[in-house]
Amino acid sequence: MKNQPKESPQIFLCYARKDEKPVAELYKKLLDAGLRPFMDTKDILPGEDWKQRLMNTIREAPFFLACLSNNSIDKRGVIQEEIREALDVWRQKLDSDIYFIPVRLEDCAVPVTLAKFQWVDLFHDSGFERLKMAIDTGMERLGVIRPVRLRSEPLKNLTEEGVKLMLQANDFYHVSWYWMGKGIPHQYEILRDGKVVFDKTTDLTWQKSGSKGRKTFDQAKQYLRDLNKHCFADSNDWRLPTLEEAISLMEPKKNKHDLYIDPVFDKQQYWIWTADKVTAGVAWVVYFYYGRCDRNFLDGYYYVRAVR
Secondary structure, three states, X not given: OOOOOOOOOEEEEEOOHHHHHHHHHHHHHHHHOOOEEEOHHHHOOOOOOHHHHHHHHHHHOOEEEEEEOOOOOOOOOHHHHHHHHHHHHHOOOOOOOOOEEEEEOOOOOOOHHHXXXXXXXXXXXXXXXXXXXXXXXXXXXXXXXXXXXOOOOOOOOOOHHHHHHXXXXXXXXXXXXXXXXOOOOOOEEEEOOOOEEEEOOOXXXXXXXXXXXXXXXXXXXXHHHHHHHOOHHHOOOOEOOOHHHHHOOXXXXXXXXXXXXXXXXXXXXXXXXXXXXXXXXXXXXXXXXXXXXXXXXXOOOEEOOOEO
């Protein structure tokens, strides 16, 4: 599976059976982020000793997520056994290790036995980004390097707070909001007679150039339809990048063209549309000329650099 690299650590998901639906959604989000979660209903095969598999995975997994809700805080049975086993594992960890992470699925009490651990509220807009940041930090402390998987589904109400958390979680550079960001180690390769740039690090293919002129948001969508209609570079699934994808191209230093982007890309598209919106009439734009991103009305004029 593309988003489940073997070198990524497993993340054990502990939960009450009544919370299976929201935990399954969390499982998918973790997979989409390039991580490898473990959920009993998805990863234990028919015929396996399910209880032994659970305990073995808890002992082997670098991360344990205790998914808390009003359904689970007073629940007896297997969930308490899993938590006790995880606490025993935690006692053998280094003080600097991030292992046991309480994840509140809704506004609920945190058991006293778990209150020593900083929890994350998944029901807040920034909840998943904070969780991802904790896991990424934990992996960094363990010396784990994994392929970078960026969010490809556009958001309809991406707030400034959410963007700042995303920058920190991915160590992306922003001249004002996260100037200490180092970016990611891209591995670019020019393909299709110089029409596209493939990034081995993120598994994304970009237009090397892009639109020749600036366009409104609606005109940008028409530009994409034309690319796909004519199978630009032998592909018909070109789209606008999410802000997370677009700003991943941001470099912490300017290139020879005075832009914060690798010179492998054409210098003309110095600011580009993204698919992420703040409201119905406002979208995020990435400015490679200024080293930042910002919100702009859909009737503004910016370039398009398509991705797939």
